[in-house]
Every structure is written in C-alpha cells, then in structure tokens.
Amino acid sequence: MTIKITLTTAEADTGPFDLYSNVDAFMSSFDVDITQGQLLAGYTTSDAPDGTTIVRVQSKGNCTSYVDIPLVLISYQFTLFSGIDCPAACSAAASRIFM
Numbered sequence: 001m002t003i004k005i006t007l008t009t010a011e012a013d014t015g016p017f018d019l020y021s022n023v024d025a026f027m028s029s030f031d032v033d034i035t036q037g038q039l040l041a042g043y044t045t046s047d048a049p050d051g052t053t054i055v056r057v058q059s060k061g062n063c064t065s066y067v068d069i070p071l072v073l074i075s076y077q078f079t080l081f082s083g084i085d086c087p088a089a090c091s092a093a094a095s096r097i098f099m
Helices: 036-041 086-098
Strands: 003-005 017-021 029-034 043-045 054-059 066-070
Touching (some): 029 043, 036 043
Antiparallel strands (some): 017 054, 054 066
C-alpha cells in the first residue's frame, strides 16, 4: 500500500530511519535508511504492507528512539455520469446530499 509520512520536527541527532508496520508487530522493516530530510519533506513509499494502520519510524545511529504514527485513511468516491448533462446531474446529486 502507498503511504506518505511527514515529520514536522526532528532532533539534530536523529536518523537515518527505518520504517516498520504494525502488521507484523514491528518486527521487520519495510523501508530502511530514510534520511531526516526525506521525512521532513514528506516521504512517500509503496512498500508498506497491506493492512498497515500504524507505522513506526525508528531512528538508528546515535539516537535510537522511535515514534508510532497512526495512519489516516483518505478515500475518494467518484460518480461518473454518462450520456446526460453533467452540471444538471451534479446539481441534482448535490441537492440530494444536502437536503
């Protein structure tokens, strides 16, 4: 599954980092040697195991602390209209949703 992890702050002596999933009780890393800069900028990976709900970001090196980050699922629902006037269909759908 694809996830994006963004750290808002990190101490100077942290990193590089390995990423773990709660799927296997944080036993084996799914990404390794991620830099502090990558995580601060927003690191995207498609290597997270399916079913992951918590990612452990584990520093290795001088500092070996970690943080567990619960994932927030973002889903989108799309309705495609075919053969009819889209603005009219979208307006009708919107009025049904907000009534």
